[in-house]
Amino acid sequence: MADAQGGAWLDDEAGRLVRPYAVSNGRTRPTAHFDLLTLVMATGTRPKTYLGPDYDQVLALCGGRPISVAEVAAHLRLPAVITKVLLSDLVTHQALSTRAPRAIEAASPTDRNLLEAVLHGLRKRL
DSSP states (O other), rough: BBOSSSSEETTTEEESSSOOOHTTTTOOOOOOOOOOOOEEEOOOOOOOOOOOOHHHHHHHHHSSSSSEHHHHHHTTTOHHHHHHHHHHHHHHSSEEEEEOOOOOOOTTTOOOHHHHHHHHHHHHOO
């Protein structure tokens, strides 16, 4: 079945009915470099040609705030390499911008503030 917005074809038991390599037209190499922590965000520019429902999902995910490549892959339920191909296509169409994640200051592994922040985040997720 397709979802209400015409997104990916899913079956509750079988999962995604379209194979990941079909989503990227068989391509497994992105034209731009991304690592899993690269942050992407929609620019507000739409591609001039319709690329497909998976690209629409990516743009919807990237519209509100910067989001990591790993998060996009998880939301789409696609392998990271296929997600990177989709993202690089959108960068080529100037629909996405990228930036490296901010460097985290080195903290002591026993830094109480850091440990409390992690604990707070974990409790918030439950």
